[in-house]
Structures are given as structure tokens and as C-alpha cells.
Amino acid sequence: MTVTAGGGASIRSRADVAELERLDAWWRAANYLSVGQIYLLDNPLLSKPLRPEHVKPRLLGHWGTTPGLTFLWAHLNRVLVRRGLDALFVTGPGHGGPAVVATAWLEGTYSERFPDVGRDAPGMRRLFRQFSFPGGIPSHAAPETPGSIHEGGELGYSLAHAYGAALDNPDLLVACVVGDGEAETGPLATSWHANKFLDPVSDGTVLPILHLNGYKIANPTVLSRIPEHELMSLLEGYGHEPVLVDVDADEDPMVVHARTAGAMDRVLDRIADIRARAVAAESAERPRWPVLVLRSPKGWTGPRVVDGLPVEGTWRAHQVPLARVREDPAHLAQLEAWMRSYRPEELFDGEGRPVPGLDGAAPSGERRMSATPHANGGELLRPLRLPDFREQTVEVPRPGAVTAEATRVLGEWVREVVRANPSSFRLVGPDEVASNRLQAVFEVTDRLFTGEILPTDEHLSPHGRVLEVLSEHLCEGWLEGYLLTGRHGLFTCYEAFVHIVDSMVNQHAKWIKVSRSIPWRRPIAALNFLLTSHVWRQDHNGFSHQDPGFIDHVVNKKPEIVRVYLPPDANTLLSTMDHCLRSRDYINVVVAGKQEAPQWLDRDAAVAHCARGIGIWEWASSDAGSETDVVLACCGDVPTLETLAAVTLLRRYLPQLRVRVVNVVDLMRLQDPTEHPHGLSDREYDLLFPPDTPVIFAFHGYPWLIHRLTYRRHNHDRLHVRGYKEEGTTTTPFDMLMLNDLDRFHLVADVIDRVPGLGTRHAALRQHMLDERLRCREHTRRTGEDPPDVRDWEWPG
Template identity: 45%
Template sequence: MDSPIYTVLLCRPSSNAPFHLQPIISPLLYLVQYAGTTPLSTLTPLPDPSQLPDSILNYRVQLNTQGVLSKQELSAIKQFRRAADYIAAAMIFLKDNALVERDITADDIKPRLLGHWGTCPGLVIVYAHINRLVRMTGIDALYVVGPGHGAPGILSCLWLEGSLANFYPKYSRDKEGLTALVKSFSSPGGFPSHVNAETPGSIHEGGELGYALSVSFGAVMDKPDLVCVCVVGDGEAETGPTATAWHGYKYIDPAESGAVLPIVHVNGFKISERTIYGTMDDKEITALFTGYGYQARIVEDLDNIDEDLAASMEWALGEIKKIQTAARSGKPIVKPRWPVLILRTPKGWSGPKELHGEYIEGSFRAHQVPLPEAKTDANERRMLQEWLTSYGPKELFSESGVPNDAILSLIPEQESKRLGMREEAYKAYTPLDVPDWRTFAVDKGTDQSCMKITGELLDAVVQQNPSSFRIFSPDELVSNKLDAVLRHSGRNFQWDIASRANGGRVIEILSEHTCQGMLQGYTLTGRTGLFPSYEAFLGIVHTMMVQYAKFVKTAHEVPWRQPMGSLNYVETSTWARQEHNGFSHQNPSFIGAVLNLKPASARVYLPPDANCFLSTMAHCLRAKNYVNLMVGSKQPTPVWLSPEEADKHCIAGASVWKFASTDEGMAPDVVLVGIGVEMTFEVIAAAALLRKTIPALRVRVVNVTDLMILGPFGSHPHALSDEDFDSLFTRDKPIVFNYHGYPVELKGLLFGRPNLSRMGIHGYMEEGTTTSPFMMMLMNETSRYHIAAEAVRSAALLNPRVEIDAHKTISTILHLAQKDKEYIHAHGADPAGTFDRPTFD
């Protein structure tokens, strides 16, 4: 076709155009997804797009907002907003005189003014209108708050609806409870300035920005009746994770899952700078979201903001229902365009207008505390008095501090429908039905891929848990050899004809941030997920994982929050077998990130073979409240233990491997410890080499699968007692660790154990390139030769028979290492037999 491309994209149906062409914005404008089945001859070209009026090119949804709200509804919403804004502002400033029943004095004001006012009015207005929708339609809704430090706006609404009193009786819905809330906010023992696990209804830690939207998409998966209203601040919208998360709806099957209603709160400013979204005009911002695949509706009529927002939210809910109804009736809309609202309000709306000749409302100065010297400056204190009384608290609250009837009329009557009491947010955990892993165990003495065998277990988990288990993978599932799960489940990518509407359990998107956010939302609303990844790139979500762990730690301390499933990571394609992809793919640092977490939450496992990995995976999928990291190889490696032996080994966390030890490990001169698949292989190879090279040296081989047992007793729930540690590693013999991660991590973990000077640690030394697998061991001094040489050097101090030949033996061993290096450089491959199973004949 020779016509310009816009004749395909911008077209008006002729009289015989197919009925399925869906109107998007205006009766004059259609966006056609041309799949080659509709003759283009049925479409009449529009004029050149430059000649179209702006009202069409804007792709803006136009609604009639008149008469949407009754007078009673409008009055109730306005009063709810005034009351919540008043409480939010009072929380930031006051420690007494919560209802401003007298002039505010310096003693009424907190010694430290903490909190962020600027975003609160926007969060409050959305909260009020969600309440109206819940009362009107009975929908199940969660409210996810993206803007940082918006807690005052949310807590004030929670107090008004009675949710705070439900979980915290001291914050009763009266004068005494309000005074307690106002006084304690951002004070020791009170709520922090951002939403966290202590906040009823929350499933998102409001510290680091960028993740609210992906968390929301994860929350609605497999919950078909749930609508998650997610406010994305225009500062947060500048982050990379948010930019990718806009594609999240493309992984939501409307037949099986709920919906996210994103609301971009554009108030124009960050801490001290304009936001990108705040500088975009309506045409730019609607073009952006049209490109993302949304229908955009801009809410900005400040004179009629409640009518505007009410109509917009009704429209959005209607569009969601259309998409869901079509999908659930077996006639899904191809590439449906979900709604998004752009809410434009001034920064710090309804607060002080100006101070010292500079604007506050509508500027960055409203971001945090608009009147920072209110305690010491009489003029600012007077302004605070005028600001708070402008809301008319005497009209909003009775003398006993109870909200008036109009405010209470907006709150859902059914408590379980209130945003702060949604069970999805605090007691929805459904344990997985995990099959017996022994069913998938493999024979001892064979070579198997940990990942390939574990994929078989995961396939069964998927089948037995069709609506409570998902895998979130950054485009590496097949590469990581977990693709057995695709045998009975597809990928849930809704914009792909092959996988659309198939109920796939795998979410595969090349954004670790989005995978992490979805996993968090899915887990915190009662389900269980798995995040498999190339080892080197899990670090991308390091801080996200830490933020989540902080949420879990705090949730564990909140008595009304019930247990939740664990966050489960599989770290594979490890540095030890990433020699083909090069230095950029060699990075085990995520282990250290988990080690730094609160011990109650952190679990790190390095199963040495396929049977141990099966046992570990089954355990982690059943566990609650942890961050579980499982590290294993995807390449075939020896199966050292039978299922029965693997079970006992994993329960213990570590054990002596008698088959590789001298005299089954009795009275050793040195203890060799393998931690990790390849590291353990090299330890066993070192033990075999030593038996042949210097028979006088007595070796005990130990494998550690649960890394946390090594810390000093009391430092972690799994840490061995001193007596148990000595029984494994001896009381005073040298120990040579061969560890998968960075040596400094293991040194930190072991610190506090007695007699550290006897311990030598080998691990990844940040040496790598595109080379051979064994050369990676040689470069990082984790090879059998380096372990064996240190074993001789250490044992020589205790065993005269070893000492007499130590220098000669070490020289011989290191000469073998050098010869292997030369061979690899000459031939581009490892010497034949390098990875054959060691023998001890």
C-alpha cells in the first residue's frame, strides 16, 4: 500500500467497516490494530494528522461531569477532604491542641517538624473518591501509594474511617484518639512519615520510589474481583522502574485477574525542582500514555475537581468492567486499552499561599514542611493557626472529636470493604500445596542439572497451585533450564497471540525491577512466587529487596499482621559457569546483600547437587516471612547424595562427607569446606589429589548448604552452637573454605567464632574474562590446586610427615596449575577429564 502510514493508524470506518473496530477516544477517531485480516479498502483515510483539530490529536477522553454527584455526595466528599487535610497538617506540626480549640502556642508545636505536606491533599482526594466507588458499587479495592512520605494523608483517612482504631485502640475515633495520633506522628513510638507495614491497608513500603505500579500489578494477579488504585507521584514517575512498569497490564489476563487503575498525581515539583511530568502539556502527556497503550483522562478542573474526578473514576471502572466482561465471556478484546487518570493539582494544595514573599502552594516549598519555623517564629505560628482553622474543624468534628455525619456517610458501611481493613493486605496467606520432592529425585552417582531437575518439581507446583503460584523471570527461564514449567503452563504475555488468555503461570519481562515489584505485590497479598535470574543481574533489585525486607521485618513486629509467604530467589548461571559471556556476567554480590538483612528474615542456601536443590526448593516454597536465596548451577554436575542423604544433609545445613575424607574424616590434619556447586567439586577434587600426592595428610571434607549456620551462635536462628561447630570443623585444626561468593562475606559471617586465625577463605576475587570454566577457577584461586596447596601448607604446621615434604608437594601442585593454564591458552579449552568425577581408589 502506497498511502502514508497514518492511513492505517488514523482512520474512520466506512459504512461497511467491520464491527469489531473499537472506538478509542472520539466517534471521529479509531485506532486500528491491523492484523492482516481486515481489508484496508474498508477504511477511509482521514486528512493529514497535522490538519486534525487538537481536541482529536490529544487522544483525550472527554466526559460530561455535570450532575455526577448529588448535593449530598458532593458535600460529604468536600467535608471528608477538609477533615483529612486538616488532620494531616496537624500531624506534621502539633503535639497538643489537636482540634485548635485555642490559639496555638510554641508549646503546642513539636520540637522536630517531620513529614511531607505537598502530596497529602492529592492522596486524600483519591481516598475520598475510592470510598464513594466502594459504597456505590461494592468493589474490592486496595490503595497503593507511590509518593514518598505521604503517610499523613493516608493516616488521616484511616483515622476517619475507623481502621486505625480497629488495629490500634489508642487511636480511637474521638478527641482522645485524634490527640494521640497527632502527637505521636513522626515521634518516637509513632508512625513514620512514609507508609509502611504499620499502616493498615498497605502492601508497599513508601521509602524508595519507583515500585508502586509494579507492586499493584502483582497484587491483582489471580484476584479477579480486586481493583488496585495506584497513585504514582510525578516525581516517582521519573524513575526507570516506573517507566517499565507501565507495561504491566500486558501481563494481566482480565479473565483470571483483577485490574490496576493508575492515577498519576501531577503536582509539578520534587524537593526543589520541577518534575518532568509537571512540565508536559496535555498533548504531550496524553500522547505518552496513548503510546503506552492506555486511554488517558486528565482531571484538572480545580473549580469542579470532585465532579471531574468522580466522573473519571466511574468511567475508568466502566472501562475495566468492559475489558473484564469481554474476556470472561470468551470474547476478549484484542490489545485492550486500559484507563489511566492524570490528576493535576497544586503542590501543597489548600496550604499556605506564600511566606517571606515566596510562593509556597504550587511550588517546591510545599513539598515538606511549609512553615518550618512555626515553633520559634510568631508570624509563622499565626499562619499555621489561620491555615488549620481555614478547614473549619468545629464544623467537621463534634466537641468530643467525632467526625460529623456527612463525613461518616462516605465511609463504606461494611468494615471489610474499607481500604484499611482489606484482608488481602494483612491476612490472606494461602500455603502452597508442595509435592513431595523425592518424587523428582535422581540417582546418586549420575550427573544432573540442578535447575533442570528443579524445573520438574516446579511444573508440579504449578499444576497443584493454579491460582496461588507464579514465576517472575527476566527473560531467562529457558536459558536457566527451568522450562519444564512450560509443559503445563504458558507465559502470561497478553499482547502475544500465542500466550494470550492461556492462564500462564510465568511472567517473563526483561526488567528485573518489574519482576521484583510484581513478586512483592503477589506475595504480600497472600500468594507465593519465585524469581529465577542470572546471578550477575540480581543485584539490579538489591535495594528493592532490602526495602521489602524492611517491610517484612516491621510487619513481623506488628501483632495484627499475619504471616506471609517468603520471597524466593533462584540465583543461577553463576560466575563459575559464565566464562562464555565474560566478565560482565560474573558477579555473586547478591549473596552479600541478603547476608546484610536482619537475621530473622535472611536465608541463603547453596545446595551442592540436584537432590539437595530439590529439598531446598520444597522447603523455601513452604516457608513464611523470609527472603530465601538459593544458589545453584544449571549445568550438569555430579549428584553426590541419595535422596535420603540429601534430606538429612539439608536438615542439618552441613555435614561431613565421609566418602571424600581420609578415614571417613576421623582425626584430620585439615578440614576442607565446599560451599556452592562448583566450589564443592573443586574441594572433592582437591581431596582426591591430596590422597594421591601426599597420603600422609589426613583430610576431612565438609559441605555447607545452609550458609547461615556458620555465624556465631545467637547471630542467626540457624547458627550452630560452638559445640556443634567444633564437631563439624574440629576445635583447633586448620580450615580451608572454598566459597562461591566474595571471601569478605564469609569473613564477616564467621567473625565472632573462636580461633579465626586457623581459617583460610577462597572465593570469587573479581577475576574473570571470556575463557574456559576451569580457567575461572584458576584465576580466582578456587581451583583444586589452590585448595590442595593451602591444605598442605596448613597441615604442615601440625603433621611432621606432611611438613617434611610440604615445599616439594606444594611446588608440584602449583606446577600442575601452571601447566593447565598453558594448555587452556594454547587450546582454548580445558584439559580432557578436568570435570570427571574424582575417584578415591
Template identity: 50%
Template structure:
């Protein structure tokens, strides 16, 4: 691998005097600002060795200039800090569309060249580099996985700070600097993320240095934080618990350097106290606020309108350069103001004094080893799954055995596995995990909160799905493992975050140097079918639909029907890399359908015929009845028992699906089935009734491309139900056993050999509809499901 694993940040000849330091800082920033602006505009004449002409300008001007000078200032000073103190540090840039600034720094420090050999530090490499920005098959206008040092794109604002904290966890020597843009700071996820340090143990983990970059404007409006006074900002962030330092860019590099040196000393002081086994009460971690003019050092005015220091510099300050001589002259004057002839020699190489501020080896922020999580990744030490097997035929929670399994993972992997959960661990019957660890919380807690501890802990609970997702992303992308348990309804809150992460994984697979990282695993429980306490507002299985639209190499959805299947599925997901795995399992007691060996075979297949539950071993069925999910499967099994007992002349095949993508054609997904295998399970001609956990539209999407789609009849959640009984939730949505029996009768009656069913169809259907009517009367009178439902057990009739 091209990333160096050794190499000091310091080097001979680094300027020691404050004056020389300031000169190097100024020269370096002038260079990165030039490279940034050049990337946005130039396709030729990269060093302005001739007058600027329209043909030198790119036809498509893309990029966000306004935030870039501030990013360049921060990057330069972080480089200085790394060199001076020999720090293990990398940068997360929240304003991801400031990518030309990051690229300029990555180019100068040499982090790009190992992956893009043509980007040499000479005139040819410089021209290739500048032209590549926002060019077809080049670098996009935002950060992305094709750039070394990147673990956060900034494609959706709000998640940079929490991602930085996730990366710092269990990395005691690491400091993650994070630039939070003032537009990003307006988002809810960022507002919550300021509290992340309260979950960061200063002895076992590294540190995050937040830098709030205030340049005053969004696309066309002032930012909230940009309009606040220094006094108000100081009060706000001091109230959050930070030690705040505010720097005006106009104060110059000396003030910025002093503030960063002080912040670094604050971090090390807190860590040294904690690591000497002393209590650190309410540590005031440092944060910086940098005020810089929007579009600083750029065009001051154009056509009588202010550009620098206004929203007009947010993206491309002069967009009509090829058609307006005035704009062309303004851009040329701007670019020449950096004096590129002083920055590069006659061969187009950056002058040595420019490169003096670049750290060496893996101390370069773009080459920091933590940003290449695949290099650090090691598989988890997993327990033997058979030890957590549940006896077939018992009735027990599908979740509690997996809690015992995860307990051992925590014991076996004390520094590389964490659980991030939105305050629902015990509610989801995973509380047994707290027998071997605690909830990590660094702020004082009241007596009696015995499960919370400032002494580490592998469980982090906070009532913010955004924080859980971003922490987990930062943790995974720096080479570790994790689990995100959640109520079903609330995973939808982070659907767009999951979407961004899926895109990151998909793009990462396009670069051979992005080695695989541990998969992101969701355990989705407290599902819609058992929301009798929370009601209609908590009934939403839509996260399935969102994940269905992700790239097939990335997305996996599992609906195990019993505890043995849940344990085996979890074990497989924790061994996966570069995927997003969704496991859906209800926490309430369920019948256990399969032995552990049967569960393993079933899960490996993804879908299989349960011959023991079918009539005549499921051979030549009139109807195929399919359960997908633990609650729908329970109703399928109850319907199968009714049919076997009361309608023995109806030939029935029972199928269970655990991996949802087995329904899709093999050409569409790695877990999809070839047509012959699909028909071996679902037959080629028999009608198929699918009883599904989620929205019926999800199965329609998956089945598209299969032959004779008209024979598939899909039941699922159809936005019906409220605070009612568990069985009535199924009745409201037509997924209960009696509706299934009625469907089976109707479909079987159309078969030529089932005239005896057709003759009695009206009578049979009326009898089951009467049961449903009586069910309604019963629950309205008693407020509960009848014993015939709650005490139902599977019984195996003799064939």
C-alpha cells in the same frame, strides 16, 4: 481477627444527588486536609479551641505536606466509587511520605481503631492520633506495615505500580488503585511498570487503576511529567496503550467523579468481554492523570515567597513556627481555614456528614482483606520430593530435577503460584515448566512464539528484574506464592528492593495482626563460575553480601551441592513464611554426591562432615577442607581425591556447607551453630580451608565471633577472570583443586606430626604449580580445558 469478612460498601443515607455528593466530597476532603496538617504541626490544642501558641507546636516538624491534598482528594473519590458500585478495592500510594494523608483517611474510616484502640473518634482519640505522627514510638513519616491496608511503603520510589499489578493477579474481583507521584514517575522501574497490564489476563485477574498525581515539583525542582503539556501526556500514555483522562483539581469534584465512573465502566467492560470467552484485542485500560497544585489548600505565601504551587510546600512549609511569630500566624490561619469547628462536634467527634463518605466493613480500603495476606495464605500443595531424586554417582544438571518438581507445583496450585523471571527460564534449564503452562502475555505475538499465550499462564517473563521483584512482592503480600529465578549477576539490580522488602517483613513481625505470608524465594543460577560466554561483566556474587546484612529472622542463604539437595532445599523454602530465601545452584551437569536420604539429612543439618570423602573418616585431621557451593565443592572433591591418592599421609576432613548461616554463632542467627556443634564439624584447632562460591568477605563476616579465627583460610571470588574456560575461572581465583592441594600441604606441614610433609613441601608444591603452568599453556593453545578436568570423576579409594 478484627478484620471483618463481610459487610457491604453501601449504607442507608448515602447522598444520591450530584449536589449532595459534591458537598460530602468537599466536606470530607476539608476534614482529611485538616487532620493531615495537624499531624505535622500539633502536639496540643488539636481542635484550635484556643489561639495557637508555640508550645502547641511539635519540636520536630516532620512529614511531606505537598502531595497530601491530592492524595486526600483521590482517597475521597475512591471511597465514593466503592460505595456507589460496591467495589472490592484498596489503594497503593507510591508517594509513601504522604502518610499523614493516608493516616487521616484510615482514622476517619475506622480502620486504625481495631489495632490501636486508643484512636477513638472523639476528642481524646483525636488528640492521641494527631500527636502520634512522627512521634517516638508513634507513626513514622512514611507508610509502613504498622498501618492497615499497606502492602507498599514507598520507602524507595518506583515500585508502587508494579506491586499493584502483582496484587491484582489471580484476584478477579479486585481493583487496585495506585497513586503514582510525578517524582516517582521519573524512575526507571515506573517507566517499565506502565507495561504491566500486558501481563494481566482480564478474565482470571483483577484490574489496576493507575492515577498519576502531578503536582509539579520534587524537593527543589520541577518534575519532568509536571512540565509536560496535557497533549504530550495524552500522546505518551495513549502510546503506552491506556485510555487517558486528565483532571485538573481546579475543575472540582464533579469532573473527578465523572472520570472515575467512566474508568470503572471501562474496566468492567473489558472484564465482561473477556469473561464471556470473547477475545479482547489490545484492551485500552483506563488511567487518570490528576493535576493539583503542590501543597494545595495550604499556605499561599510566606516571607514574600510562594509556598502553594511551589517546591517550598514539598515537606514542611513553615519550619520555624516555634521561633517566628509570622510563621506561627501563617500556620494558624492555614489550619483555621478548614474550619475545624464545622468538622467536629463539641466532643471532638467527626460530624455524621463527614463520615458519610466512609465505606463500611472490609470495603474500607484500610480493611480490605487482600491487604492482610496472612489471613488469605494457604500452604502450597507440594509433591513428594523423593519422586525427583537423582541416583548418587550420576552426572546431571542440578537444576533440571527441580524444574520437574516445580512443574507439579503449578499443576497442583493453578491459582496461587506464579513464576516471575527476567527472560531466563529456558536459559536456566527450567524450560520443562513450559510443558504444563505457558508464558502469560496479553499482547499479540507472532506465529511460532508457541510458548506465549494470552490465555493465562503461570510464567511471566520480562527483561526487568524490577518488575519481577515488585510483581512478586504484590503477589506474596496478598497471600499467594511465587518463585524468582535469575542469573546470578542480575539479582544485584534489585538489591535495594530486596532490602526494602526485608525491612517490610522485619517490621511486620512487630505487629501480631500481621500474620505470616509465603517467603520470597530466589533461585540464582548461571553463576560466575560458568560465565565463559558472558565474561567478566557477568561475574558478581554480591547479592549474598547484601542478604547477609538483613535481620536474622528474615534472611536465608543456601548453596546446595547437588540436585537432591537443590530439590529438598526448594521444597523447604516453599514451605517457609516471612523469610527471604536465596538458593544458589549452577545449571551445568555436576556429579551427584549424595543419595536423597543423605541429602535430606545433610540439608537439615546445614553443614556436615562427608566422612566418605575424608581420610580415616575425617578423624583427627591435619586439615579441614570445606566446600560451599556446587562449583567450589567439585574442586574440593577433586582436591580430596588427589590428597587421598597422592598424599595418603595427610589426614583430611571434608566438610560441606549448604546453609550459609550455620557458620555464624547460634546467638546471631536461628540457623547458626552452637560452639560445640561448630567445633564438632570444623574441629577446635585444625586449620580450615574454605572454598566458597562468593566473595571471601562474606565468610569473614559470618565467622566473626568464632574462636581462633586465624586458622580459617578463605578462598572465593576475588574479581579475577574473563571470557575463559570454566576450570580457569577457578585457577584465576585460587579456588581450583591444585591451589587447594598446595594450601593443604603448607598448612599440614606446620603440624608436629607432619615433618615428612614439611621435608618434601617445596618439591610437592613445585609439582602442582607446574601442572597449573601447563594448564595455562593448554587452554591458550586449544581454547578448552583438558580432558583430565572435563572428564574427571569421583572415585572412592579404599581406606
């Protein structure tokens, strides 16, 4: 059912009139402060006529969405005060930075966080001057903005973040403003379905607010131009109950406020009823949560016409409506008239402080949306209760003696993590928890789903701790919102398709980077990725599923933020993941296979190896007490196996060769310590990789990444890397390796090519290695599987 808040809603009492007049004054003050941020360097109270030197030389910012955001903030404040609610405001239109900074200053939070920006005229002047100004603050709802968990610089993620914030927060209302331009993005379109994953008892409430103001930068928005019945049907089809508020710029503001207040009350009453019925178990049906639709003019209350062209209600209001204020006296006069239209003399006293009546229009303390601890999740963060992963480790009597599926072993430990943390840990992924061998978690929880559940479904429940939906964007957004509000989680994904969230990872990395420099922003739990079903084991999916490049993407981010781990077996995977779930303010990427594979290190050796991040495997090496002839380095589970298989061939055919095996778990150990805090010193690096010794490096990903990380090292000219070369198809595991020259026979040939003197003396052996490749390829083409001596190879031990 669609509810339209139309007509001139009546104001019931004198108290209502006073409340709405206070609300209107607060809204005008927020708009005044917003315009001041975009334009002014000085004269913040307009205590003297506005002159060109009072205006910034570069006008940056976005006015168009701002008055709608301040309007919604003011009306939310009203219901929060009346009902004593805790709320978080998620700003989808990222360019609404002036609005959320203004409201934070008006509520006093900004001055508490930044004492030099006081709640007076000098503070207002600093507030205005710093906005979009060198050395100041960005124009978005950035980490510097109190009350923000979502910058919105890239549109599309607000609603997913909002639902992530609401999970396991039963007392929290998350008001999420979705811009109508943002609503055109793919991630946002999917996020409307997140209402099927919210438990009305144990989770909080998300109130989506679709703000239709008609335009993007230069074009109309789709949702503002479709017929009203079509828009309402769309929202109803998503499972919402729309409540529509229409605003006409020519209306009496008090009538608009009265109508909006009535709509907001109906929305909050409906939410309260849904939650009460769910707690009383009166209804098992999935609730139809309300969605508020606000239609207001773009650039509302701003200049209507500039230079003879319409501005308010058009795309011209998107950024800076008056662009030549310093040069054009007419523009300067319009700006002054615009700012004075808010009647600042009624809003601020002679010292620039908000008049006492304004404070009553907003909640106090932590109930101010700009001061809620939910927007500074580190204040609420509690360490996970992590069970001892050693209880799940694989017994490895000697290297290679047993096989196991690394992620299946990890799943048994993650099951215990879920059991020990029933309200602060979530596992998310795009329909791949079971595929990625983590299904042990279903012994203690289910997949969360509040839609229809059929008898044939398995592990579905309205109360599950696992979030699965076939949208990497939505999964990532859920987890980010969950982490940013003080909880923990793990994202598991096929390696090739995690690229779908590349841009989201960019945004989160930038958020963490900036937050780390803001003293009042407390550290949050790391964003943890487990990438499996990886490039080297995509036998039935083929080329489309073969891409290890997410590692390269992550390594581009600031080194104090990113960590990349490639554990070679189950025990190192357990130790690595235990470390990642304890970490803060990082993006951790862990790559591990799910297929049956040899296990190399026992529990204690695995812990020690992960603590080092890189190390010599003495049990596989033959250079003890002598100079090394060649280093065989490996990083990743399959490259490690192929390296060790190459070692056995070298032992058989070149027993006199002194070989060192170096395994890398922490990829960033390869980098110079001036580039990454995990980097080895040159001395440490040279001890592992002697400067005059050739190094054959078998790498999980694209080989040039290793060269990039080590280009400053002394022996870089002797480093030869094998990895993925964008060659793939649907084929056997070993044929996949041969396609990319990462197989054991090619590694042996590389040794012969690069160790001085071997090439001339052992040309026949090199030829034999190439013949072995031909033999294996012929076998795969004839039988459809790898030769038994390759498929069933074991470390001799």
C-alpha cells in the same frame, strides 16, 4: 483516545449534591488530620487558641502530595460505595504518610488496629503526637499503616506492586497513585508495560492514577512540563486510555468534585465494559485500560504565600510549608488559620469523634480501603499444595556415580508445583526460565502475554503462569505485590544481575522486619530467589556476568529475615526449595548451577544433610576414629567439586593425611547463634572444625564473607578461605577457577602450606601442584578447552 474532564460538570440531583457535600467534608477532615499530624502535639480540635507549646519542636513530614492523595481516596470511596467494589490503594508518593494515616483513622480502621489511638479527641491527640516523633510512627505509608502494602520510601515500585497485587485477584480493583516525580524513575517507566501482562478475566484491575502536582523536592517534574498532547501520547503509546482531570485552586470545590466524580465514573464504566466483554469473549484484543491523570497544585489547600514567597503550587510546599511556627507568631497564626479553614467544628463533635454523616462517605467493614485484607496478605494466605519432591530426585547409587543438571531437575518439580497451585503460585524472571533450565514448567503452563502472539512464538498465552520481562525491577515488583497480598512465588535470575534489585530487596527486608513486630500483620510467604548461571559457569559471557556478591548484600539484613542456601547438587536443591516455599516472612536466596555436574547425595542423605545445614561427609573423609590433620570445607556446587577433586589428590600423594570434608548448605550455620538463629553453638562448631586444626574453605562467593561470619570462632586464625577474587574473563570453567586460586591444585598447595610439617617434607609435591596449574593453563590456551583429566574427572567412589 484522551478524555478531558473539563468545564463545570453539572450536578444532576439533590442526592448528587448531598453526596458531593459529604465527600467534600470527608476530604476536609482528612486534610485537617494530615496537617495536625505534621504540626501538633496538643490541642487537636483547636478548642483554644493555638500556642507554641501545642506545636512539635521538630517538624517532620511532607504536605505537598498529601491533599491530592486524600482527594483521590475520597473519590475512590464514593465509587466503591456506589458500586460495591473491593479496592486496594497503593501510594506511590511515599511521603504521603499523613494522608493514608488520616484516612485510616477517619475510616475507623486505625483505632481498630491500635485501640489506644481512639476515634475521639484523646485518640486524635495521640494520632498527631506519634507522627514522625520518637517512639511513634514513620512519615511514610509504612507497615504500621493499615491498608498499606507499599511504603514508597524509595520511589519507583508502586505500579509493579499494584500489578502483582492484581494477578489472580479477579474481583480486586488496585488504585495506584503514581507521583510525577516517581514517574521519572527507571522501574516506574518500565512498569507502564505491565498492562500487557494482565488477564481481564482471571486477574484484577489496576487503575494507574498519575498525580501531576508539578514539583519534586526542589525541581519541576518532567511530566508536568511537557506539552499536554505529548503526555497524552506517551500514555496512549503505553496502551492506556487517558482521562484527564485538571484542578484550579481558585475553583469552587464542589465544581471540582463534580468534575472528578464524572471522570471517575467514566473510568469505572470503561473498566466494567472491558471486563464484561472479556468474560463474554467478545474481544480477543488486548484492552486499552484507562489511566486517570490528576493535575492539582502541590500543597493544595495549604498556605498560598509564606514570608512573601509563593508556596501553594510550588516546590516550597513539598515538606513543611510553615517551618518556624514555634518561633514566629506570624507562622503560628498562619497555621491556625490554615487548620481552621477546613472548618473542624463541622467535622468532629465536641468529643472529637467524626460527625455521623462522614461515615457514609466511605465503605464499611473489609471494603474500607484501610481495612482490606488484601493489604494484610497473611490473612488471605493459604499453604501451597507442594508435591513430594522425592518423586523428582536423582538416583544416586554412590557419590559421583551419575551427573545431572540441578536446575533442570528442579524444573520438573516446579512444574508440579504450578500444576497443583493454578491460582496462587507464580514463576517470574527476566527472560531466563528456559536459559536457567526450568523449562519443564512449560509442559503445564505458558508465559503470560496479552500482546500480539506470532506463529513462531513458543509458550506464550494470555493465561500463562510464568511472568517474563527483561526488567528485574518489574519482576521483583510483581512478585512482591503478589506475596504481600497473600500468594506465593519464585524469582529466578542470573546471579550477576540480581544486583539490579538490591535496593528493592532492602525495602522488602525492612517491611518484613517491621511487620513481624506488628501483631495484626500476619506472616506472608517468603520472597524466594533462585540464582543460577552463576559466577563459576559463565564460559561464553565472561567477566560482566561474574559476580556472587548478592549473598553479601543479603547477609547485611536482619538475621531473623534472611536465609542463604548453596546446595551442592540436584537432590539437595530440591530439598532446599521445598523448605523455602513452605517458609514465611523470609528472604531466601538459593544459589545453584545449571550445568551438568556430578551428583553426590541420594534422596535420604540429601534430606538429612539439608536438615542439618552443615555436616561431615564421611564418605569423602579419612579421619574416622583419629585426630583430624586438616578440614577441607566447601560451600557451593563448584567449590564442592573442586574440594573433592583435591581430596583425591591428597589420597594419592599424601595417603597418611587424615582429612575431614565438611559441606555447608545453609550459609548462616557458620555464624554465632547470638548473631543468627541458624547459627551453630561454639561446641557444635568446634566438633566440626577442631580449634587446633587448619581449615581450607572453598567458597562460592567472595572469601571475606566467610571470615566475617566466623570471626568469633575459636579457630578463626587457622581458617583460610578461597573464593572469587574479582578475576574473570571469557574462558574455560577450570581456567576460571585457576584465575581465582580456587582450583584443586591450589587447594592441595594450601594444605601443604598450612598443615604443620608438610611444607618442608613435601615441597616437591607443592611444586608439582603449581606445575599442574601451568599445564592446564597452557592446554586451555592452546586448545580452547580444559584438559580431559580435569574436564572428565570422576570421584573414585
